Amino acid sequence: MRQFGYERPTQIGAALAAVGAPGARYLGGGTNLVDLMKLGVENPELLVDVTGLPCDRIEPAAGGGLLIGATVRNSDLAADPAIRRRYPVLAQAVLAGASGQLRNLATVGGNLLQRTRCAYFTDVSKPCNKRAPGTGCPARDGEHHNHAILGGSPHCVATHPSDMAVALVALGAVVHVLDGEGAAGVPIEELYRLPGEEPDRDNTLAPGALITGVELPPLEFGGRSAYRKARERASYAFAIGSVAAALAVSDGMVSGVRLGLGAVAPVPWRAHRAEAALLGGPATEEAFAAAAAAELADARPLRDNGYKVPLLANLMTQVLTGLAAEVRR
């Protein structure tokens, strides 16, 4: 059994100092990191538990949106009345993820930084460029039915597993980060990076950077939003495709739209191309289907995951059509 240390600071400065020790890692709810430690994928020397830090509230942000503390539990986030009213897509995405017990433990910061569920990544007896750079990517020719159709590289085609992050990308959230350089607000799309030639780097954070919170902008039409997730069984399971959408319609025309896609790429994917195609055009099922097709035109499926192209096209069309119907009601 491997020995490791454990600390639970109550001040942010102390957490930053503690994580500076060799082999130290932050610990949120531990629902991903501890699993990976048991599998031998992660081997930290010291766990710095962030759940004692004063980052556990959801409160109004200066710009009119909401600031969600990084240690807010997923269950508390999904149950928060302001989140449910102003950003239902986020509450729905969180509730679509994992199980009740897991959501009671999992934190916002940990959810964003959870690692891929690619079976080769979690099996230390197999090669995997993300876990052991330069060893290869057996998923490309092996088991890849739930791998990326967008944004992959010859070195890695894993998908990002978070449901929450898909909603946050659609909402244009800003991640509050603290590191040796000070505090910064990182637009969530810039938090994540595509694998390119360095698939071991999932994100753009500096070593030891602490996520302190996530800020939601005051999106006017955030209240008309929804999350739709396809998965292989009705109880808890990771997505094989998901869509987060927010829609504003004025006189039958799309006056605002936000779209995020999940389980299609190594990052939670903002569907910029579909958004641009829709804005100012008719809010009809035909237009939604055309925009979905435009977004997916660059999809490069592998041998066994081509089903994701029609799946995502249908999910996008359905969820937007449903939101447009709500406007007419």
Ligand SMILES: Cc1cc2nc3c(=O)[nH]c(=O)nc-3n(C[C@H](O)[C@H](O)[C@H](O)COP(=O)(O)OP(=O)(O)OC[C@H]3O[C@@H](n4cnc5c(N)ncnc54)[C@H](O)[C@@H]3O)c2cc1C
């Ligand atoms: C059986 C099962 C099913 C699941 N199904 C789903 C699902 O359907 N959808 C879904 O989205 N997720 C699912 N999950 C994943 C679950 O949502 C994540 O494990 C959880 O959100 C991670 O949060 P955590 O706080 O436990 O993170 P931890 O495991 O504590 O940490 C994860 C990572 O984040 C880092 N970290 C944590 N907090 C911070 C911080 N504040 N600043 C910087 N770094 C930090 C840690 O160092 C670690 O690298 C499932 C998990 C399991 C076990």
Ligand code: SF4
């Ligand atoms: S897809 Fe990525 S995580 Fe999976 S085996 Fe290939 S390199 Fe590893």
